[in-house]
Amino acid sequence: MDRTLLPHLPAIVAVARHRSFAAAAAELGMGASAVSHAVRLVEDRLGTPLFRRTTRSVALTEAGERFAAVAGRALEEIGGVAATLKAGQGEVAGLLRINAPRIAVELVMAPILARLARAHPALTVEVASDDALGDIVAGGFDAGIRLGEMIAADMVAMRLTPPFQAILVASPAYLAEHGEPASIADLARHNCIGFRLLASGRVYAWEMQEGGRDVAVEVAGTVRVSDPGFARDLALAGIGIAYVFEPAVRGAIREGRLRQLLPGSAITEPGLFLYYPKRLAGTPAIRAFLAAARAGG
Missing domain, CATH: 3.40.190.10 (Periplasmic binding protein-like II)
Incomplete structure (x- = not known):
């Protein structure tokens, strides 16, 4: 594999997820021009465009869909292994992204985040307040909070509030x-x-x-x-x-x-539930969040 591609994969995955260079830059803490440069470099190395750009929109090409999907899974797996290794040394670290409606942010998130901050200061929890109730997997989130009736059957769910x-x-x-x-x-x-x-x-x-x-x-x-x-x-x-x-x-x-x-x-x-894909059930960040939620009774 061309190793010069590796540092630029997060930019590819972020642009693919957001369909926006500006939003990807904001997520990565980079300038939009730097993200655009990273994408062009990867496209030049691969010899094929990954995105179709207009002044108003960004869309994936067929090649971009395939490449971003594989790159996203690879980065997710690497991040999970790194987090597991750190957890084995007593540290839960990294980024946990949660999608939740505003009512959940008001009712349950503050005390859970306070417990996590005290127990795991190296863990950053990013909470996106989303009353549109978007697809957490497509949006690049690790977990979501929803009413129990709105959770897909293939997800793992844990109750956060009574009915x-x-x-x-x-x-x-x-x-x-x-x-x-x-x-x-x-x-x-x-x-x-x-x-x-x-x-x-x-x-x-x-x-x-x-x-x-x-x-x-x-x-x-x-x-x-x-x-x-x-x-x-x-x-x-x-x-x-x-x-x-x-x-x-x-x-x-x-x-x-x-x-x-x-x-x-x-x-x-039915009340509010945390839910997440089964493949993330054993990750240190999810386990830490669940423990913080249970600590509140």
Whole structure:
């Protein structure tokens, strides 16, 4: 093999993953021109283009797909072996990349990261807040956090939270002005804070319980968001009724800044789980994260 290619493989893999020279440069801590130079050098050595570039997009050629896939697996394996060797000397080191929705970052990540920082200061955990719920493997992540129902069957999963409810909330100020809905049908006359799903692009119909059966309720209002934290903040500001996960508003309800509405309509979600490919189950970084999560009870 041409050894001059080896130092430039991370640039190839990063550009392939992000479909962007700028994003690859940011990940690698390099300048975009340096990444572009590395790609050109590899293409020149191989005698074939790996990427199709335009002013607006970057796409892999057929040769690029094959080369980046093999290079990515090789780098991942080398990194895993290096991490295992360090772990054998009592050190967990390297980079652990986790993809998680914002609600997971708010509810579970801070205490886990604090424990990891104390126990393994040589380990860097990179958390990408992603409410679009992207494919973690395609995105180059080691693990993800999702609701249990959203995890593919071929993944290893570990529970991070108990089940929790999805509930309706509004501020006392909003209710004083507009009244409180007495039924799901009453939501039609209220300002409901809508939610657009980033993954599919569709507007989410609120999933609720009515008469012992599941119903999907289409709501309308003056605001629609794609961030559940923003929906909560708007409810706190008195804008309207929000559909949120109960743990995210537990404190506000306890303090009287929000009130739960139609409690009998609430559905129960399975809770948040960490999940990762089976091939990563024994890696030191994953084991360290699992131990930190279990330490929280």
